[in-house]
Amino acid sequence: MPVIKVEGLSKVFGKNTKQALKLLEAGKTKEEILKQTGSTVGVNRASFEVEAGEIFVIMGLSGSGKSTLVRLLNRLIDPTEGHVYVDNEDLAIMNKKDLLRVRRTKMSMVFQKFALFPFRSILENAEYGLEVQGIAKEERSKKARTSLEMVGLGNYIDQYPSQLSGGMQQRVGLARALANDPEVLLMDEAFSALDPLIRKEMQDELLDLQETMKKTIIFITHDLDEALRIGDKIALMKDGSIVQVGSPEEILMNPANDYVEKFVEDVDRSKVLTAYNIMKRPETVNIEKHGPRVALERMQKEGISSIYVTDSKRNLKGYVTADDASIALRSDVTSLLAIMKTDAPTVTKDTLMNAIFEISHNSPVPIPVVEDGKLLGIIVRGAVISALAGQGEVNLTHA
Amino acid sequence: MLNFMENIEKLPLGSWVSDFTDWISDSFAFLFDPIKNQFGDGLEDFADMLAAVPPVIVILIVAVLAFFLSGKRFGLAAFSIVGLLLVWNQGLWEELMLSFSLVLVASLLSVIIGVPIGILMSKSKTAESIITPVLDFMQTMPAFVYLIPAVAFFSIGMVPGIFASLIFATPPTVRFTNLGIRQVSEELVEAAEAFGSTGAQKLFKVELPMAKTTIMAGINQTVMLALSMVVIASMIGAPGLGREVLSALQRADVGTGFVAGLGIVILAIIIDRFTQSFSLKKGTSI
Numbered sequence: 001m002p003v004i005k006v007e008g009l010s011k012v013f014g015k016n017t018k019q020a021l022k023l024l025e026a027g028k029t030k031e032e033i034l035k036q037t038g039s040t041v042g043v044n045r046a047s048f049e050v051e052a053g054e055i056f057v058i059m060g061l062s063g064s065g066k067s068t069l070v071r072l073l074n075r076l077i078d079p080t081e082g083h084v085y086v087d088n089e090d091l092a093i094m095n096k097k098d099l100l101r102v103r104r105t106k107m108s109m110v111f112q113k114f115a116l117f118p119f120r121s122i123l124e125n126a127e128y129g130l131e132v133q134g135i136a137k138e139e140r141s142k143k144a145r146t147s148l149e150m151v152g153l154g155n156y157i158d159q160y161p162s163q164l165s166g167g168m169q170q171r172v173g174l175a176r177a178l179a180n181d182p183e184v185l186l187m188d189e190a191f192s193a194l195d196p197l198i199r200k201e202m203q204d205e206l207l208d209l210q211e212t213m214k215k216t217i218i219f220i221t222h223d224l225d226e227a228l229r230i231g232d233k234i235a236l237m238k239d240g241s242i243v244q245v246g247s248p249e250e251i252l253m254n255p256a257n258d259y260v261e262k263f264v265e266d267v268d269r270s271k272v273l274t275a276y277n278i279m280k281r282p283e284t285v286n287i288e289k290h291g292p293r294v295a296l297e298r299m300q301k302e303g304i305s306s307i308y309v310t311d312s313k314r315n316l317k318g319y320v321t322a323d324d325a326s327i328a329l330r331s332d333v334t335s336l337l338a339i340m341k342t343d344a345p346t347v348t349k350d351t352l353m354n355a356i357f358e359i360s361h362n363s364p365v366p367i368p369v370v371e372d373g374k375l376l377g378i379i380v381r382g383a384v385i386s387a388l389a390g391q392g393e394v395n396l397t398h399a
Numbered sequence: 400m401l402n403f404m405e406n407i408e409k410l411p412l413g414s415w416v417s418d419f420t421d422w423i424s425d426s427f428a429f430l431f432d433p434i435k436n437q438f439g440d441g442l443e444d445f446a447d448m449l450a451a452v453p454p455v456i457v458i459l460i461v462a463v464l465a466f467f468l469s470g471k472r473f474g475l476a477a478f479s480i481v482g483l484l485l486v487w488n489q490g491l492w493e494e495l496m497l498s499f500s501l502v503l504v505a506s507l508l509s510v511i512i513g514v515p516i517g518i519l520m521s522k523s524k525t526a527e528s529i530i531t532p533v534l535d536f537m538q539t540m541p542a543f544v545y546l547i548p549a550v551a552f553f554s555i556g557m558v559p560g561i562f563a564s565l566i567f568a569t570p571p572t573v574r575f576t577n578l579g580i581r582q583v584s585e586e587l588v589e590a591a592e593a594f595g596s597t598g599a600q601k602l603f604k605v606e607l608p609m610a611k612t613t614i615m616a617g618i619n620q621t622v623m624l625a626l627s628m629v630v631i632a633s634m635i636g637a638p639g640l641g642r643e644v645l646s647a648l649q650r651a652d653v654g655t656g657f658v659a660g661l662g663i664v665i666l667a668i669i670i671d672r673f674t675q676s677f678s679l680k681k682g683t684s685i
């Protein structure tokens with residue numbers, strides 16, 4: 001069941017919102033509507049669902065409506081039309097009291113420029129969300145400490161925000177958001193103000209934290225690399241509309257239209273695609289049943305120069321080459337064991353392409369993809385290169 | 400064309416205003432009289448009490464406060480000691496205390512009234528567009544003019560002085576409070592809201608602390624205006640250093656006038672540095 005469900009959500013800034021909505025229905029563009037009514041379309045009939053524990057990335061160019069959309073989710077901005085269901089409660093029509101409750105207990109926000117309170121110590125900042133709920137000093141400082149320790153700032157609680165670096169400040173922002181243990185984290189370009197190295201560090205840390213926290217995270221970014229790196233799902237926005245929602249691989253390999261295609265054109269695929277996406281079904285021989293003859297026949301039939309050896313349970317044993325197999329045949333060796341080689345480097349299905357690329361470069365045979373000792377598939381060098389070039393077949397469904 | 404104006408009678412604007420003032424002072428006498436009497440008595444008691452404290456003690460307290468408020472530096476403390484000793488030496492101590500208590504009370508009232516109005520302005524566009532021109536009016540009208548209705552309502556003495564000072568000195572506090580709150584960055588306000596703050600929590604936990612430096616700058620201006628008004632208010636019988644200046648003026652006595660004026664300057668400088676250092680100190684901790 002989705003934690004957040006958005007239905008036909010629109011926001012029009014300006015006066016003639018009714019007229020603007022009508023024009024939207026009629027299929028007019030944001031620009032035409034601005035000209036005709038003087039109103040700006042912030043978000044245009046967005047619909048999507050976010051599952052529990054998912055990192056849902058909303059991506060788009062500047063002005064595409066990302067910030068507006070995320071602020072509609074906790075109603076910092078009132079929607080013009082549509083529904084936002086959080087745990088089946090519609091925020092769009094909720095009264096003030098319930099809205100406060102939802103904001104206090106279910107959703108927290110992390111801001112682009114950190115939005116820390118400069119006159120409060122780090123601990124007091126992290127306590128803020130608990131303080132407004134009226135939680136007693138002792139309990140809230142305990143919880144705030146715990147969440148500051150989680151982000152590695154346990155030793156800085158008495159400092160002030162201005163004494164910390166940008167990365168550390170955003171950790172405080174994150175700790176503040178985590179302190180009241182919300183279900184949903186809203187992060188509006190949370191890492192965009194950090195320099196690239198720190199940014200990558202924060203992304204890793206968020207992913208690490210997410211391993212244990214399993215929050216539902218809405219993450220806004222205008223950076224495709226960031227989106228692909230951390231997103232379980234990505235929604236791409238343009239002019240207030242969501243143009244495609246999908247997994248990183250889907251967005252990359254099957255762009256819904258020209259806009260998305262343009263967007264993903266320059267992306268570094270090697271950082272996104274995994275072994276699973278490009279592996280193919282392996283030809284194998286069974287060490288318990290087959291000898292060099294069968295191995296050689298299969299290789300000749302498939303036109304390959306080596307073949308992988310498994311047992312009956314598909315556990316990977318090694319590989320034999322065509323040369324070795326024919327020598328063995330001539331010298332009447334009947335066991336594969338004698339000619340089998342075991343020096344092939346293996347990868348797992350989650351190994352990223354850039355790592356595979358290195359390996360495939362030095363490997364004389366296709367790379368086996370292994371899970372728990374079992375052979376899942378193999379990767380031939382050609383597949384690596386064509387996937388990097390944005391061509392070739394790719395497996396999109398996750399195992 | 401030229402005698403066009405001659406054909407129009409002079410509008411009786413002045414008499415309207417005085418009629419209106421009379422009407423107010425008659426209708427609200429039930430309000431003004433107790434203020435005049437009780438508040439006036441309280442004021443005098445307060446001033447007497449201040450004057451009854453031995454000057455040495457006051458000077459010591461001021462010096463110590465000055466030392467700490469200016470960040471443990473001796474400049475302001477030394478100035479306070481020398482200045483206050485000089486005033487004492489000139490036999491103007493009691494007047495100094497009277498003026499000070501007037502400034503203190505007038506400023507306190509201005510702040511108590513001004514800050515909430517400023518908050519209201521910052522929260523409502525309508526309130527802002529109504530109050531801004533009123534503030535402009537209050538500040539550009541020559542200060543003397545306020546003395547007239549003040550006398551009508553409260554006759555003479557300290558109370559009308561404070562009344563006039565309220566009108567004249569409150570605007571900066573209102574303006575700066577409004578400005579300070581509106582200047583709080585939008586992200587911070589959003590942060591407060593996103594964590595589920597109520598309106599009051601947002602105001603007291605985020606907006607006012609963030610606006611503090613600006614509000615203090617406004618209060619500093621208010622205090623200085625109140626001081627200048629207290630001097631002017633001597634014309635309607637407010638006691639203190641101003642009265643010494645005024646009577647010296649009437650007797651064309653340059654020497655006495657200068658000495659009393661110097662006392663005002665010393666008071667002004669001390670008050671100014673005190674309120675300023677207060678706002679700066681809060682500011683630097685940010």
Ligand SMILES: Nc1ncnc2c1ncn2[C@@H]1O[C@H](COP(=O)(O)OP(=O)(O)OP(=O)(O)O)[C@@H](O)[C@H]1O
Nearest residue numbers: 013040041042061062063064065066067068069222
């Ligand atoms: N308060 C507002 N009043 C009027 N128009 C607004 C307001 N806020 C946003 N807009 C408009 O709505 C559109 C979407 O803005 P939004 O800030 O959501 O974009 P964004 O995708 O977050 O961009 P960025 O990457 O620059 O942050 C823009 O055209 C913007 O001009």
Ligand SMILES: [Mg+2]
Nearest residue numbers: 066067068189
């Ligand atoms: Mg934005």
